[in-house]
Amino acid sequence: MQENEGAAKPVSDGIDRRNFLGCMAWAGTGLLWSMAGGVPTSKLLAQATKGSGTGVVKVEDFSFVQISDCHIGFNKGANPDVTGTLKKAIDRANIVPESMKAPDFMLHTGDITQNSKAAEFDTASQVIKDFKNEVFYVPGEHDYIDDGTQYKDRFGKGTVGNGWYSYNHKGVHFVGLNNCVQVDAMGNMGEDQLKWLKSDLAGLSHSTPIVVFAHIPLWMVYEKWGWGTKDGEQALATAFPHPAPGAAPNPGPTMVPAGKLKSVLGVTKIKVVRGRSHLAVVDSTLAETV
Numbered sequence: 001m002q003e004n005e006g007a008a009k010p011v012s013d014g015i016d017r018r019n020f021l022g023c024m025a026w027a028g029t030g031l032l033w034s035m036a037g038g039v040p041t042s043k044l045l046a047q048a049t050k051g052s053g054t055g056v057v058k059v060e061d062f063s064f065v066q067i068s069d070c071h072i073g074f075n076k077g078a079n080p081d082v083t084g085t086l087k088k089a090i091d092r093a094n095i096v097p098e099s100m101k102a103p104d105f106m107l108h109t110g111d112i113t114q115n116s117k118a119a120e121f122d123t124a125s126q127v128i129k130d131f132k133n134e135v136f137y138v139p140g141e142h143d144y145i146d147d148g149t150q151y152k153d154r155f156g157k158g159t160v161g162n163g164w165y166s167y168n169h170k171g172v173h174f175v176g177l178n179n180c181v182q183v184d185a186m187g188n189m190g191e192d193q194l195k196w197l198k199s200d201l202a203g204l205s206h207s208t209p210i211v212v213f214a215h216i217p218l219w220m221v222y223e224k225w226g227w228g229t230k231d232g233e234q235a236l237a238t239a240f241p242h243p244a245p246g247a248a249p250n251p252g253p254t255m256v257p258a259g260k261l262k263s264v265l266g267v268t269k270i271k272v273v274r275g276r277s278h279l280a281v282v283d284s285t286l287a288e289t290v
Contacts (some may be wrong), residue, residue: 004254031156032063032064032065032066032093032103033063033064033065033066034061034062034063040209061170062101062103062104062105062135062169062170063100063101063103064103064104064105064106064107065093065105065106065107065131066106066107066108066109066213067086067089067093067104067106067107067109068108068109068110068111068140069109069111069140069213070085070086070108070111070112070113070124071111071113071114071142072086072112072113072114072121072123072124073113073115073117073119073120073123073213074114078110082114083123083127086127086128087127087130088125090127090128090130090131091130093106093131094130094131094132098203102133103134104133104134104136104169104170105133105134105169106128106131106133106134106135106136107135107136107138107176107213107273108128108135108136108137108138109138109139109140109213109214109215110137110138110139110140110141110142110143110180110214110216110231111140111141111142111143111215112124112137112139112140112142112143112151112216113142113143113150114142114148115142115145116142116143116144116145116146116149116151117150118150120276121150121151121154121201125154136167136174136176137151137155137176138163138164138176138177138178138213138214138215139151139155139163139178139180139215140180140215140216141180141182141215141216143180144180144181148162148163152162159176160196161177161178161192161193162178162181162190162193162271163178163195164176164177164178164193164196164197168202171208171209172208172209172210172211173201173204173208173209173210173211174210174211174212174213175197175200175201175210175211175212175213175239176213176214177189177193177197177212177213177214177235178193178214179214179215179218179229179232179235180214180215180216182226183230184230185226185233186223186226186228186229187214187215187216187217187218187226187228187229187230188229188230188231189229189231189232189234189235194231194234194235194238197238197239198238199236201238201239208287210233210239210240212236212239214229216228217229217232218232218233218235218236219232219233219236220232235265
């Protein structure tokens, strides 16, 4: 018997980072968000630009685009033309189907560059400026290799601390956070940012819709890869507080008018392509599928 024969082997959970990212690329990571009555819904840019011909958007309802992880400066086999990919994303974001209004603005949720180099930021800015409306940014860890010097010079004006800020748009309060200054390879916000967040939200009414955006997920997606924020639970509890069970003013099931039921119920489709190990999970409301 060999010395290590029979020794316990580490158990794999079957999740591979490269294949997972491949699945994300297959499903698409550019989104068109719509805000109707303060409720956000999203579609892939590829779906949104086809146009559904349904519904007329109300005056105060609006949409915005979200893109992420351009990684300008990356040139390996996974995507040797990241600049071309970004150009395609911006071109697609500028397409407005007849049944829709143009997006009011765009959020870029980080990793604009691969190495935080000035030339990479310059290239990204040159491409993104073709988007027809305003753009709001938060940094990713790849934008903070130089402690955020290049990022803050370009996109940090008017922000607080390491680049966090908020703004209001048509009755919705948007909060951009910086959780990419990592601690123990995990996302982190820090005490100063959490205090600012509490103060920023303190003056809002309970009925004000809030959108919080950051690069690293605020909840724990997968700790092994650093996909989570150590103090994210505190941020979520501050932005979206929930009473203890049974302690709400009117505890009980939420009532939805029958005419709006299809807009809040949804269907999840799992697409399996023969010969691939990836799964694409696509959510859509009943209003979109019926």
